[in-house]
Amino acid sequence: MKKNFSEMSNEELIKTQKSLKIVTYLFGVVLLLLFGLNIYLVANKGFNASNVIPIALLPIFILNMNTLKEMKKELKARK
Template sequence: MKKKFNEMSSEELLKNEKSLKAVTYIFGIVLLLLFVLNIYLAFIKGFSAANVIPLALLPIFILNMNTLKEIKKELESRK
């Protein structure tokens, strides 16, 4: 079962923040590239079902960003 942030030690929070930050930024860059590529391909080949993939992945990016904010808030409250 997943621990809540207030039950984790500061070291665990820092470790989770570091790994989640790296994954989220890489995912954001890939998502941005997918948006640009899909816009280009929509003009060249027209719309296809694959054009909705970046939109479908966007909620995952938003959830990761919200989790990062929660971790930062918890770390700030411990100082």
């Protein structure tokens, strides 16, 4: 259930933005670690199916970053 940002109150929007920002940045750090680990594993053991996981998770990170940008625009428009 995704609420439209224009229908949310300022407090709701700020709270949602803070939590999404924390989750997105932590997710980004985990993705970077996974990419680094995959480079190491490919160099030492060769390619296998699990090396695709960070690439498959990348669109989720991109969507979260875009959502954060939209929230920032909405908050800026309200000021």
